[in-house]
Amino acid sequence: MPHADSSYFGGPNASKSDVYQQVIDQSTGLVYGQRNWVSNFSNVASLLWHAYASLPAPSSSVNWAGFYIRQDKFPVLGASSAEERTAKTDVLVLGPFQGRPACQEIRFGRGVCGTAAQKKETVVVPDVLEFPGHIACDASSRSEIVVPILSGGETVAIIDIDCTEPNGFDEVDRKFLEQLAALLAESCDW
Ligand code: SME
Numbered sequence: 001m002p003h004a005d006s007s008y009f010g011g012p013n014a015s016k017s018d019v020y021q022q023v024i025d026q027s028t029g030l031v032y033g034q035r036n037w038v039s040n041f042s043n044v045a046s047l048l049w050h051a052y053a054s055l056p057a058p059s060s061s062v063n064w065a066g067f068y069i070r071q072d073k074f075p076v077l078g079a080s081s082a083e084e085r086t087a088k089t090d091v092l093v094l095g096p097f098q099g100r101p102a103c104q105e106i107r108f109g110r111g112v113c114g115t116a117a118q119k120k121e122t123v124v125v126p127d128v129l130e131f132p133g134h135i136a137c138d139a140s141s142r143s144e145i146v147v148p149i150l151s152g153g154e155t156v157a158i159i160d161i162d163c164t165e166p167n168g169f170d171e172v173d174r175k176f177l178e179q180l181a182a183l184l185a186e187s188c189d190w
Contacts, residue, residue, distance in 0.1 A: 006030060007047055009054035016055055020176035023051050027183060037157070037188040038075075041067045042096040044184065048161070049098035057165065063141060064162035066097020067149075068106060068113050073156055073190060092117055092158060099162070102137040108155075111135035116146035117155045122174050127166045143168035147177045151190045159184075 006026040009019050023044075030043045045066045052062035072087040090108040108118040111133055116123040125144045128134045134144075141162040149157040159177055163169065 003030070003043075007050040009051050014054070016059060016172050017176070019051050019055055020172065023047050024176065024179055024183065027180060031183070031187040035187065035189040037069065037073070037184070037190075038096065040184065040188055041069075041157075044180070045096045045098050052161075058143075058163055058168040061164045061168060062161055063138060063164050064097065064099035064102065064160070066099065066102075067095035067157055067159060068092035068117075069095040069157040070117075070155065071105075095157065097160075100138055103135060106135060112144050112146045113158050113160055116148050117158050120148050120150055120153075120155055122147045122178060124169050124174060126169075138162065140164050142166045145169040145173055145177060147174070147181045149181045149185050151185045156185070156190050 006029065009022055026047055027044050031040045034040055048065040052059045052065065069092065070089060071091040071093045072089050074087065074093060076087065092106045092108070092113055094102055094104045106114045108114050112123050112125055112131060112135070123146045125131045125134070128136070128142055128144055141164060143163045143166050145161050147159040148155045149159065159181055161169065161177070
């Protein structure tokens with residue numbers, strides 16, 4: 001199957017769960033044989049983007065879908081071991097995404113992303129205007145879900161999804177995005 005065919009979602013009767021299950025299934029196929037997070041996250045960001053676009057509102061109002069990765073997990077030219085890398089372990093750096101340009105660095109504990117990274121827990125924000133410290137990369141975003149990707153019990157990256165409508169995310173989003181986070185944690189080399 002051509003790779004692009006993996007991003008044709010839904011149909012008139014597809015529920016959000018159906019579409020998320022297709023994201024999981026297609027992600028499983030696309031990461032097969034590839035352990036580089038840059039490559040795997042890029043394809044999964046694309047799948048998520050097309051999945052939300054195929055659904056009714058509020059999912060169709062998702063305006064950003066992607067990843068931030070811990071700074072020390074970026075490849076460093078010339079560094080032959082993790083010990084040789086001096087990058088920070090408490091800073092997230094912008095990774096593969098779909099949507100408009102976004103802020104490039106977020107410290108653990110800051111904003112929704114940094115809060116989820118530090119707590120190692122999913123954070124669902126029904127209204128970003130009421131989340132103290134929310135980092136507004138795009139003023140049109142109104143709700144957000146951030147899911148940590150944990151490897152060896154530590155946050156190595158986060159999934160971040162923004163929506164232009166309040167209350168854009170529910171327990172179905174949490175359940176499947178946490179499954180996706182687990183898949184990405186185990187399918188990439190960290
Ligand atoms: N709103 C996020 C920042 C990242 S952007 O939404 C892409 C936050 O508060 O951490």
